[in-house]
Amino acid sequence: MPSKESDSKRKKRSAKKRSLLPLFIFLILLLILSSGVLIYLIRNHVNASKGADTVTHLSVQTGFACEFSEAQKLYPFSNGVLKVTATRVAYLSMAGDEIYGVDIQMDNPFCVIRGSHALVADSGGYFCAIFDDKGLICNKQLTGAISFGALSADGMAGLIIEQPQTKGSVYLLDNKGNFLAQWNSVESGYPISISFSPDQKDVNIALVDTDGSAMQPHLKQIELPSADNGQTTKEMALYSPETSAILPSISYIGNERVVLAGISDVLLCSKDTTQMLSNPYTQVDSIFPVGKGSIVIYTDGVGQEIRMEYLGTDFTRGKSIVLGNTFTDADALGDKVVVSADDKILVIRASDLTVLKTISVDEEVIRIGIVDEKTIIVVTVSGVHELSI
Numbered sequence: 001m002p003s004k005e006s007d008s009k010r011k012k013r014s015a016k017k018r019s020l021l022p023l024f025i026f027l028i029l030l031l032i033l034s035s036g037v038l039i040y041l042i043r044n045h046v047n048a049s050k051g052a053d054t055v056t057h058l059s060v061q062t063g064f065a066c067e068f069s070e071a072q073k074l075y076p077f078s079n080g081v082l083k084v085t086a087t088r089v090a091y092l093s094m095a096g097d098e099i100y101g102v103d104i105q106m107d108n109p110f111c112v113i114r115g116s117h118a119l120v121a122d123s124g125g126y127f128c129a130i131f132d133d134k135g136l137i138c139n140k141q142l143t144g145a146i147s148f149g150a151l152s153a154d155g156m157a158g159l160i161i162e163q164p165q166t167k168g169s170v171y172l173l174d175n176k177g178n179f180l181a182q183w184n185s186v187e188s189g190y191p192i193s194i195s196f197s198p199d200q201k202d203v204n205i206a207l208v209d210t211d212g213s214a215m216q217p218h219l220k221q222i223e224l225p226s227a228d229n230g231q232t233t234k235e236m237a238l239y240s241p242e243t244s245a246i247l248p249s250i251s252y253i254g255n256e257r258v259v260l261a262g263i264s265d266v267l268l269c270s271k272d273t274t275q276m277l278s279n280p281y282t283q284v285d286s287i288f289p290v291g292k293g294s295i296v297i298y299t300d301g302v303g304q305e306i307r308m309e310y311l312g313t314d315f316t317r318g319k320s321i322v323l324g325n326t327f328t329d330a331d332a333l334g335d336k337v338v339v340s341a342d343d344k345i346l347v348i349r350a351s352d353l354t355v356l357k358t359i360s361v362d363e364e365v366i367r368i369g370i371v372d373e374k375t376i377i378v379v380t381v382s383g384v385h386e387l388s389i
Contacts, residue, residue, distance in 0.1 A: 056387065058363045058378065063385035064096030074384060075111050075118070076331075076369025076377035078133040081384050082118050084111045089120055089131065094377075094386050100135045110149070113369070117155035117175070121146045130157055130177050138177025144169060152196035156180065156224075158203060160191045170194055170205055172224070172233075181225045181233045188238060189218050195250035197258075198289060200224070202236065204250050204258050216240060217247045219260055219269050239269040241276070251287045251294040253313060259294050261287045266296070268315050279317050285327055290350040291335040297327055306341055310350050321353045333370045338389065340365040345378065347389045357389060 059065075066074070074081045074092075080099065083090045086109055090101035106122035113119075117137075121128035125146060129139040132155070144161030147168075151157055155175030163169040163184060168191040172180040185191055189209030196203055205220040219241075223234040241247065241260065249261040257270040261284050266277040285306065286297040293312040299305065306323040324341035331338050332350070339346045345368065347357040363380035370376050371386075378385045 056359050056361050058361055058380060058383065058385045058387075061385040061387060063094055063383055065383040066096070068381045071366055071379055071381055071383070074367070074379045075113055076367060076371075076379060077113050077118055078116055079371060081377065081379065082111065082113065082120075082131070084109050084120055089129065091131070091133065091135075092384075094384065096384070099133075102129070102131070102136045104129060104139070112149050112151055114151040115153055115155070117151055117157075119149050119151050119157050119159075121149045121159060123147065128157070128159060130155070130173065137175075138173070140173070140177070142171060144171075148191070148193055150194050150196065152200045153198070154200060156196060156200065158194045158196065160194060167191070167207075170203065170222075172203065183222055183233045185220070188220050189216070192246070193248045193250060197255055198252055199255045201255075203233075206248050206250055206260065208246055214244045215246065217243065217245065217260070217262075219247075219250075219258060221258070237269075237272060239272075239274050241265075241267050241269075241274045243267075243276070249284070249287050252289040253293050253311065253315065257315075259287065259311065261296075266311075275315065277311075277315065277317065286330060288330070288332060290332045290337055293350070295330075295332070295337055295350055297323070297330065297339075308337075308339070308348070308353065310353055312351070319353055321348070321355065328365050329368050331368055331370045331376070333373065336370070336373070338368055338370055338376055340368050340378075345376070345387070345389075359387065359389075 073083050073085055080093045083092055086106050088101055088103050091099045093099055106127055107125055108123040109120055110123050111120050116132050118131045126142045130137040142161050144163045146159050146161055148160040157173040159171045161169050161171050166184040166186055168185050170183045174180045189207035191205050191207050193206045203222050207218040209216040219239040221236040223236050243265055245262040245265045247260040247262040251259040260267045264280045268275040281298040282300045284298045287294055293310055296309045298307055306327045307320045308323055309320045323339055326342055328340040335350050337348045337350050345359040346355055348355055363382055365378055365380050367379040368376055374388055376387050376389055378387055
């Protein structure tokens, strides 16, 4: 028979075990809670870092260094850059070597690049030149001062020039630099911008008519000359939207539907009718065709984030993504858009606004250009660099 002393010891040990049980349970719960918090933080970190695939030091990439003043004159072109000054146009390799150079004389040159062609023209002057990666295609001395220039996908050029007894003319060159046609605006208004349709059959001309009591924008569509009509343009349509806003930006949804945009108004012109986007933007920074629709880069007001939307065949606003606080430049190829914003370069699939890749860079970007599906050229304040995307 156990003694009373043994019973007392057993009771004390049992009491100690019972007193430790709540502490043991508390420690288990604390461990579970800590594990949950850790998993949550890890997931947040992973989600936050999605798309930030690469942090790139541009100075170690393929390319060459240059001064800030020189970088302002460089434009991504073919497999290198085009350097445009008032006295010379030069095509440079990614090593900075001159592949070819052409002497020019301009007071205020501007450069338009599309595909494998470049148009250099003197804003307010009379001289223009067209280049490809092999050299000079043509140079022209025009009869009127130049105010705007555009290129088609295959290198046709269009320039808005001043002409007597008109409100402006659209001067057209084929991709060999030969005179194609000239359209004079007499009654439609002052031409402010032009654009070739994606199928390169038409030219769309944004105009502003100031003859009435209020400013009236127009869109003039003309058919490009063919072998049947020689150097004669055929007027196809004139759209007159019910707004007094200036609409200088031209984009497309497909081949035949033209998008006109101003600071906030965006309209669709098709089949002799105009349709205003029901929910206008506060401020449109850029609009350009991509795939079968148009990309719109915009803000919701002063100091607001830069955002991107895709206007598809339904011509309605939908999903948007944030690009950053500052927008620098963009280029497109197929359904892919490359955008420079803040200290990042974003590679985006336009149709669903999926960010395919985000590259953080350590230099301020001035211009970007797509070479092919896997390569871009970046001009920064201190050099030219080639990046893989």
